[in-house]
Amino acid sequence: MWPSIIGWSLSALIATIGWWIAITNLNKQHRRNLELDKQKFIREMQIKTADEAINLLAKSRDSLGELNLYLILLPGDLRTKYSVNLETHSSRWEKPNEQVLKLWEKSSKSILEFTYFFESREVVLNKFVGMKETYLEQLSEIREATGKYSEYLGRIYYARYLNGIVLSEEELIDLENKTKEFNKYIFDFLGYVHDFIIELQNAFLSEAFGYSIPIRQPTDPKYKVLKAKE
Known part of the structure; x- marks a missing residue:
């Protein structure tokens, strides 16, 4: 009788241990699957987020590029008018103060779209x-600089340009300097947009493609480069 009981007990114990091992393995596998699903979700969310953020930043870059080019050409148009033909008219000098505001408004809108998405x-x-x-x-600083530069352009346009008054060489140089000074804000911000695009790609895409993009390295240390937190 005792051998039978012992045999039955051992069989039951072995069965219980086997059941426990099976359940434990199933639980481990379930946890592994959950972790894999979690990692997959995180990865997909990172790539999707990075892609959308980069697209919005590229939109900002294009808008800022329009303003940057406008400012580069604006003073030269006036010099050309004075040196070639006073009757020559440049579309950039059709209410330039308002054009600057409109170009900045377009740029600002795309910049804020990225900011809202980021948040x-x-x-x-x-x-x-x-x-x-x-x-x-930097965006706040540009807003202030845009207002001041637009007011300055407005004074030149309404008081001098529309009345056919030719700016002196000193005034032309002042226009060029003030335009360059304002455009520096735009150019610096374009650099920040570039930095953001590079950092996002390196953080979320470089591992998959086995390639990292070199960060911007200005020759002048006064120019700041944006970098992600390590």
Whole structure:
């Protein structure tokens, strides 16, 4: 009798241990599957977020590029008018103060679209928060500079240009300097947009493609480069 009981007990124990091992393995596999699903979700969300953010930044870059080019050509148009033919008319000198404001408004809108998107995905883009804060600080400075430059252009346009009064060489140089000074804000911000695009690609796409894009390295240390948090 005892051998039978012992045999039955051993069989039951072995069965119980086998059942426990099977359940444990199933639980481990389930946890592994959950972790894999989690990692897949995170990866897909990162790539999707990076792609959308890069597209919005590229839109900002294009708008800022329009303003940058306008400012580069504006003073030269006036010099050409004076040196070639006073009757020559440039479309850039048709209410240039308003054109600057419109170009900046277009740029600002695209910049804010990126900012709003960033804030809606900050949990994904958390390592870039410091970059975004610097980005917004610069945006605030440009707004102020845009207002001052537009007022300056308005005075030249309405008081001098429309009345056919030719600017002196000193006034032309002042126009060129003030335009370059304002355009420096735009050019610097274009650099920040570039930095953001590079950092996003390197953070979320470089591993998949086995390639990292070199960061911007200005020759002059006074120019700041935005970098993601390590």
